[in-house]
Amino acid sequence: METIDSRNTGKNQLPPDQISPKEVVNRVVLFKNQLLRSWKLVAACIVVCAIIGFFVDLNLDKRPTYTAWITFNLGGGSASGGMGDLGGLASMFGLSAGAPDANIFTGENFLYYVVSRPIITRSLLKEVDTTSTSLLKPIANSKHKDLMINYYIWHSGIRDDEWEENDTLRNFRFVPGKNPKDFTRLETQALDDVFNRIKGETSIAQLDRKSSFLTLKTGLHFERLAAIWVNVLLETVQEDYTEKQNKKTDEMLKLMEYRRDSLATVLSGNDARLARYMDQNQQIVVAEGQLQQSKLTRNSTFLQQLYYAAVQSVDNLKLSLIKEAPLFTIVEPVALPLYKESHEPYAMQAGLVLGLMLGIIIVFLKQTYQSIMQS
Known part of the structure; x- marks a missing residue:
């Protein structure tokens, strides 16, 4: 009998690396009992995590965010021919060989240039129409003009966030037409705060690796402010880009215009002297008089040439300015209404779930520790 029992016992035993269903059920029952005995611990974890989530919800910015974007393409304006265009395109895709291109208008340089401090500052100090429903209405025809930075301060929420406890900045307004170099300490501080905030709200990126389209995007709490800002920023980029690209040609044009006007003045004076001389000496016989008349005539012909x-040089330079000017083509303009993203409070609900999970984990670790100590 002992031999038979020992054989049956050996058959019922499982290998060390396997667990029988009966043992799994026993462990689940033990864990359930342990969980019921430790319900206060689980409840405490849930309450603590829920309270933390509640305070997170209190500090959550519940204002909706309106996202405005404008897709454009930058082309033309290359004075170096086709290879210059291909080189700029390859640099945009990161395919150029050798040292990085020093041109600020190609590749990653252009992406940094768009959101750089000079461009954003220039955009903020531009006048905008604050009442028209048309985003493309010329500012010169508007009766309700204000600086972009004043419009941003009033509608962006910076007065209630960063400047909540500073009444001086909350009521501050910039004066149109003032040079940033002449700003006071208060104006510089306000400009710095606005720049640091709006730069974090603005981004530019390549739409796709296989295209040369760029997307300028911003997310703000006021719909019209977001739409106006991307348009003003792109307009400023185009103006500054054109000025820098045509800087040398512009200087040559000013020089040639000054030369043209000077020659016109000298030619007019010489022709006037020649006319007076001819009127006063119609029956000229003396060789010296004929020599003076020939000299004035020769000077007039030379000055005319x-x-x-x-x-002709002025006309050619004006044509060069048109030819070299970059072409900003808007592929996808800003369209109202903008995409709205609501920020609903969910931290408390997440805290309840996390608290329950944390309590279960603590009970499980406690049961595991007790079973190890008993064995």
């Missing part, structure tokens, strides 16, 4: 050449 120089003047015509200067006029």
Whole structure:
């Protein structure tokens, strides 16, 4: 009998690396009993995590965020021919070989340039129409003009966030037409605060690796402010880009215009002297008088040639300005209404779930520790 019992016992035993269903059920029952005995611990974890989530919800910014974006393409304006265009395109895709391109208008340089401090500052100090429903209405025809930075301060929420305890900044307004170099300490501080905030709310990125389209995007708490800001920023980029690209040609144009006007003045004076001389000496016989008349005539002809050449040079430089000007093509303009993202409070609900999970984990670890100590 002992031999038979020992055989049956050996058959019922499982290998060490396997667990029988009966043992699994026993462990689940033990864990359930342990969980019921430790319900106060689980409840405490749930309450603590729920309280933390409640305070997180109190500090959560519940204002909706309106996202405005504008997709555009930058082309033209290359004075170096087709290879310059191909080189800029390859640099945009990161395919250029050798040292990085020093041109600020290609590749990653352009992306940094768009959100740089000079561009954003220039955009903030531009006048905008604050009442028109049309985003493309010329500011010159508007009776309700204000600086972009004043419009941003009033509608962005910075007065209630960063400047909540500073009454001086809350009631501060910038004066149109003032040079940033002449700003007071208070104006500089206000500009710095606005710049640091709006730069974090603005981004530019390549739409796709296989295209040259760029997307300028911003997310603000006021719908019209977001739509106006991306338009004003892109307009400023286009103006500054054109000025820098055409800087040398512009300087040459100013020089040639000054030369043309100077030649016109000298030519007019020489022609006037020649006319007076001819009127006073109609029956000229003396060789010295004929020599003076020939000299004035020769000067007039020479000055005319120089003047015509200067006029032609001015016309050519004006055509070059048009040819070299970059072409900003808006592929996808800003369209109202903008995409609205609501920020609903959910931290308390998440805290309840996390508290329950944390309590179960603590009970499980406690039961495991007790079973190890008993064995």
